[in-house]
Amino acid sequence: MKLTRRDFLKFGGATLVAVAGGVVLRAADQGVFSVGKGIAYEPWRNWRDAATATERIVAAGILASNPHNSQPWIFRITDAVIDLFADPERQIGVIDPFLREMYIGLGCAVENMMLAAQAEGFAATLQLMPDAADQTHVAHIELVPSSPLLSDLYAAIPDRHTDRGAYDMAHPVATETLEEIEALTTEPDIRLFWYKEAAARAQFSRIALESTEALIADEQQSKDSHAWWRQDWDQLQETADGITLDTQALGPITPIAKIVPDLSRQQNDAAFVKNVRETMLPTASAFGILAVKDSSDNTQRLNCGRAWEQIHLWGTTQGIAMQPLNQMCERVDREIQLGSEPEIGNAVRALLNDDSWGAIMPFRLGYPTNKVNLSPRRGLGKVIV
Structure with a gap:
């Protein structure tokens, strides 16, 4: 069948529309238009919204720096106690064979929680590695009511992010x-x-x-x-x-x-x-x-x-x-x-x-x-x- 110029333009236009439509669908499916949105990102925005103080303290902890964003933590809480455990299932393999990075990341979570405890109006008593027989029991935090202390570091918790990009070479750190x-x-x-x-x-x-x-x-x-x-x-x-x-x-x-x-x-x-x-x-x-x-x-x-x-x-x-x-x-x-x-x-x-x-x-x-x-x-x- 011989295609006229008009037929060719119609066919080409339809093809372009189909391709463009496919690209848009792929972009939507891959979150191109949804950067930082969805349930996976809500903890950055609702970290102060939990019903109880201990939950809000933990919510600060989960925003901490950690290896490969593996988030190797488990929490047990009551009204006045937070226990932090390492989650062995979230170990990153032979990248971290001796769990060095895992424990560093867990320490980051501890620091965020200590800052949040002060902000929530508690004096926090911290015991690291409280059970010598259980190396997964990372921290035991006891909370006693006190005057709230809203520090600059606490306020910075939702703004702290790893920057893998280029840094400003014209502006050195003094x-x-x-x-x-x-x-x-x-x-x-x-x-x-x-x-x-x-x-x-x-x-x-x-x-x-x-x-x-x-x-x-x-x-x-x-x-x-x-x-x-x-x-x-x-x-x-x-x-x-x-x-x-x-x-x-x-x-x-x-x-x-x-x-x-x-x-x-x-x-x-x-x-x-x-x-x-x-x-x-x-x-x-x-x-x-x-x-x-x-x-x-x-x-x-x-x-x-x-x-x-x-x-x-x-x-x-x-x-x-x-x-x-x-x-x-x-x-x-x-x-x-x-x-x-x-x-x-x-x-x-x-x-x-x-x-x-x-x-x-x-x-x-x-x-x-x-x-x-x-x-x-x-x-x-x-x-x-």
Whole structure:
């Protein structure tokens, strides 16, 4: 059959409409028009709305920083007591073989709850690792009525987010600001190491990049990390956890990335290394490492998490962006687990240059260049038992 010019235009127009319609449907299905919306994001907005004070305190806790957004916590509450437990089912595999990151994340939740307890009008008594026979029992908090204390750090809880994007290289973080951050680390078993000068930043960056490349080259670490990737919008809303495209600081290309077919694990790994090499490391104003006396001690890990949450919240009040860079410690742990040559382990020890401390929480900071989107969170109904 011969097509006339009019027939061809009609057919072409219909095809374009169909394609465009399909793109719009795909965009809607993948949440392009719903960034930060849905049940997975409600905890950021309703965290002060729960019926009881202890529920509101827990609601602050679940907004804390945590590894791979795995949210490895379970809470038991009464009117005057909160018990926090680690959830072994939410461990992130050989990315964290000795649970270092899990306990740091749980410490972050403890810090948020202590701030919220004060704001709710309680004096909170905290006992970390209260049961030596149960290493999943992370914290026991007893609440006694007192005068409310609404701190700046408490007010910053819903605004604290991990910023994986480029930082403003024309606006360095002042040395005086770094000193103020360092003053927040008051526990005797915690020390903050800074890497601000060019040579120190270069040394940190080299180790961080080598660690990232080694991590994705490790098949099991790559798989365990990718298991927490949430690109499907319906799955994201259901699980309310994991790492999402919206939080990758991709800027204007984020909608395109959400519309195109899902990337393979290998493609995601390659994109991650590229982002570390070209964005995260070169644009950082400074790097830091939180270190402890005994990196295997869960109480010290929890206190490190409390310190990190304080630092990140304080940075939020000052308009400073921050992001954990855990790859080097993840490789140190993996080398120990495998019994392999401690290449990254030796490099990290040289970076600290003090064998009396063990690195457990590396991070970067700087001033942001873009808005950061929300990450999903499981609501109270999924975490209180």
